[in-house]
Amino acid sequence: xxxxxxxxxxxxxxxxxxxxxxxxxxxxxxxxxxxxxxxxxxxxxxxxxxxxxxxxxxxxxxxxxxxxxxxxxxxxxxxxxxxxxxxxxxxxxxxxxxxxxxxxxxxxxxxxxxxxxxxxxxxxxxxxxxxxxxxxxxxxxxxxxxxxxxxxxxxxxxxxxxxxxxxxxxxxxxxxxxxxxxxxxxxxxxxxxxxxxxxxxxxxxxxxxxxxxxxxxxxxxxxxxxxxxxxxxxxxxxxxxxxxxxxxxxxxxxxxxxxxxxxxxxxxxxxxxxxxxxxxxxxxxxxxxxxxxxxxxxxxxxxxxxxxxxxxxxxxxxxxxxxxxxxxxxxxxxxx
Amino acid sequence: xxxxxxxxxxxxxxxxxxxxxxxxxxxxxxxxxxxxxxxxxxxxxxxxxxxxxxxxxxxxxxxxxxxxxxxxxxxxxxxxxxxxxxxxxxxxxxxxxxxxxxxxxxxxxxxxxxxxxxxxxxxxxxxxxxxxxxxxxxxxxxxxxxxxxxxxxxxxxxxxxxxxxxxxxxxxxxxxxxxxxxxxxxxxxxxxxxxxxxxxxxxxxxxxxxxxxxxxxxxxxxxxxxxxxxxxxxxxxxxxxxxxxxxxxxxxxxxxxxxxxxxxxxxxxxxxxxxxxxxxxxxxxxxxxxxxxxx
Numbered sequence: 172x173x174x175x176x177x178x179x180x181x182x183x184x185x186x187x188x189x190x191x192x193x194x195x196x197x198x199x200x201x202x203x204x205x206x207x208x209x210x211x212x213x214x215x216x217x218x219x220x221x222x223x224x225x226x227x228x229x230x231x232x233x234x235x236x237x238x239x240x241x242x243x244x245x246x247x248x249x250x251x252x253x254x255x256x257x258x259x260x261x262x263x264x265x266x267x268x269x270x271x272x273x274x275x276x277x278x279x280x281x282x283x284x285x286x287x288x289x290x291x292x293x294x295x296x297x298x299x300x301x302x303x304x305x306x307x308x309x310x311x312x313x314x315x316x317x318x319x320x321x322x323x324x325x326x327x328x329x330x331x332x333x334x335x336x337x338x339x340x341x342x343x344x345x346x347x348x349x350x351x352x353x354x355x356x357x358x359x360x361x362x363x364x365x366x367x368x369x370x371x372x373x374x375x376x377x378x379x380x381x382x383x384x385x386x387x388x389x390x391x392x393x394x395x396x397x398x399x400x401x402x403x404x405x406x407x408x409x410x411x412x413x414x415x416x417x418x419x420x421x422x423x424x425x426x427x428x429x430x431x432x433x434x435x436x437x438x439x440x441x442x443x444x445x446x447x448x449x450x451x452x453x454x455x456x457x458x459x460x461x462x463x464x465x466x467x468x469x470x471x472x473x474x475x476x477x478x479x480x481x482x483x484x485x486x487x488x489x490x491x492x493x494x495x496x497x498x499x500x501x502x503x504x505x506x507x
Numbered sequence: 508x509x510x511x512x513x514x515x516x517x518x519x520x521x522x523x524x525x526x527x528x529x530x531x532x533x534x535x536x537x538x539x540x541x542x543x544x545x546x547x548x549x550x551x552x553x554x555x556x557x558x559x560x561x562x563x564x565x566x567x568x569x570x571x572x573x574x575x576x577x578x579x580x581x582x583x584x585x586x587x588x589x590x591x592x593x594x595x596x597x598x599x600x601x602x603x604x605x606x607x608x609x610x611x612x613x614x615x616x617x618x619x620x621x622x623x624x625x626x627x628x629x630x631x632x633x634x635x636x637x638x639x640x641x642x643x644x645x646x647x648x649x650x651x652x653x654x655x656x657x658x659x660x661x662x663x664x665x666x667x668x669x670x671x672x673x674x675x676x677x678x679x680x681x682x683x684x685x686x687x688x689x690x691x692x693x694x695x696x697x698x699x700x701x702x703x704x705x706x707x708x709x710x711x712x713x714x715x716x717x718x719x720x721x722x723x724x725x726x727x728x729x730x731x732x733x734x735x736x737x738x739x740x741x742x743x744x745x746x747x748x749x750x751x752x753x754x755x756x757x758x759x760x761x762x763x764x765x766x767x768x769x770x771x772x773x774x775x776x777x778x779x780x781x782x783x784x785x786x787x788x789x790x791x792x793x794x795x796x797x798x799x800x801x802x
Contacts, residue, residue: 175700176699176700238699285699288694288695288698288699288738291699291736292735292736292757292759292766294764310764325763329791330763330765331763331764331765331766332763332764368761406610408580410580410581414578414581414582415580415581415582416582416761417582417761417762443607443608444589444607444733444759445607445635445733446697446701447733447734447735447759448735448759449697449698449699449700449701449735449736450701451697451700451701451702452700452701452702454701
């Protein structure tokens with residue numbers, strides 16, 4: 172049921188099921204380990220061409236309490252697998268690119284947030300603090316090697332924005348860094364899914380850093396927000412973190428952009444604060460539908476930018492010839 | 508749709524260690540819900556937590572210069588506007604009337620010598636339960652320096668946003684809770700799945716209103732508060748025809764990403780609205796800490 176929240180074992184089983192149901196396009200890749208020694212897995216989705224392919228990255232659940240994010244990753248996978256059968260555009264994209272989707276990155280934290288009501292609002296991972304500090308957890312989205320530890324963080328390990336003992340000190344961050352880093356030329360786009368706030372955040376989190384393709388990021392982001400609004404009327408604000416929300420450093424989005432991945436976005440899904448992290452299950456469907464529309468826009472743009480060229484021209488030619496034929500035929504039919 | 512002008516002069520307590528007096532001077536026009544906090548509020552901080560985040564390095568350029576016309580979608584205007592939401596809920600919120608910030612239409616900020624920074628905002632406010640919206644004007648003053656401020660409110664008529672008739676529902680709720688054989692208790696509104704039982708919703712709404720008093724008090728230019736959850740509700744015996752409640756609420760502060768626990772003792776009745784008797788911040792969660800004898 173894609174419109175309910177699922178605990179980790181159910182998500183893991185679902186991943187296995189997806190790979191079983193679509194063996195030609197879906198495989199599971201284990202790419203790291205959490206602090207508590209659980210395996211971090213993603214679904215690699217795409218037609219196997221036997222060649223090295225361009226790729227799209229999506230991760231969900233880097234923050235444990237943001238339950239709507241893993242729900243969205245599951246929905247996204249279901250959607251692209253359905254669209255691939257019927258929609259030629261998705262079919263084309265599946266041939267040209269691979270989708271790497273991690274439904275839950277912070278597995279330990281996510282499991283912890285399911286323990287009982289008092290743990291529901293946990294955010295960080297579950298690595299223990301240093302010997303001098305009495306609390307658990309590092310904020311994984313402050314732990315990446317991107318202006319690490321410079322702004323929007325705390326050095327107190329009890330803080331919810333504690334950035335860790337050093338850049339990429341955390342095994343979960345290491346897993347992403349190694350997997351994406353070793354393939355960085357392949358990645359066209361890096362999407363990291365969070366809640367809440369209804370925002371599309373572009374790099375960088377540091378107020379003094381501007382991404383070289385800032386205009387492109389904003390243009391594509393604004394168009395994605397338009398696509399989102401068309402679904403259920405919800406407004407998502409687009410901008411850099413320091414402008415729209417707060418400055419931060421060490422985020423996975425910033426790291427991805429610094430690796431050269433041109434389109435890196437943080438999605439902050441519903442809502443605007445009324446329910447916050449505890450978004451009612453009856454909002455899972457509309458949230459996923461609108462977020463899918465936004466993500467798809469960015470992905471399609473990234474794909475078309477890489478694969479456009481001859482394809483687009485050929486398509487245009489076919490269309491114009493076809494149109495000419497139809498209009499001439501119509502003329503003949505109507506006038507005589 | 509009528510444009511409404513409110514002037515919210517807001518005092519924010521900074522660097523609190525003692526028990527400050529929070530003075531809210533009620534307006535002459537009290538025809539609407541006079542939700543209020545008594546003249547002296549005891550705010551005992553057991554755990555002297557400062558919730559102002561430490562920013563290593565520069566604040567965003569925007570913040571240093573957040574003067575003059577503001578981008579309505581950027582955080583300076585958004586944070587100030589959220590304070591307006593909290594204010595509206597303290598004044599006019601009820602179990603059947605809650606306010607949310609729908610959007611900021613425009614904003615302006617200026618430094619006021621010796622006082623602080625004043626924001627002028629045009630916002631669209633939503634009455635959440637009845638799903639109506641209204642455009643409003645507001646002013647928010649964040650005081651600077653050592654002075655303690657006080658919240659002063661001048662409001663023009665609020666009829667449009669208050670026109671949903673909630674009287675009958677409020678009265679029914681009031682009677683039900685007053686006459687109950689056993690005092691109501693509840694936990695986890697909403698639960699982990701975002702669910703609230705329909706007959707518990709008014710209790711959640713009440714929590715929203717009561718927590719707005721805390722959020723109003725605690726808000727600064729560096730914070731953005733939302734209520735995350737009502738952890739516990741305990742109804743206490745009715746006193747002077749006022750329903751009385753003890754609430755344990757969880758607030759989410761966006762900039763620090765912290766969950767902050769507060770205990771609230773307050774009364775409610777349809778004519779009197781919510782009156783907070785006591786608010787007390789609770790210590791950081793225990794289970795975040797390692798048990799002793801580790802390592």
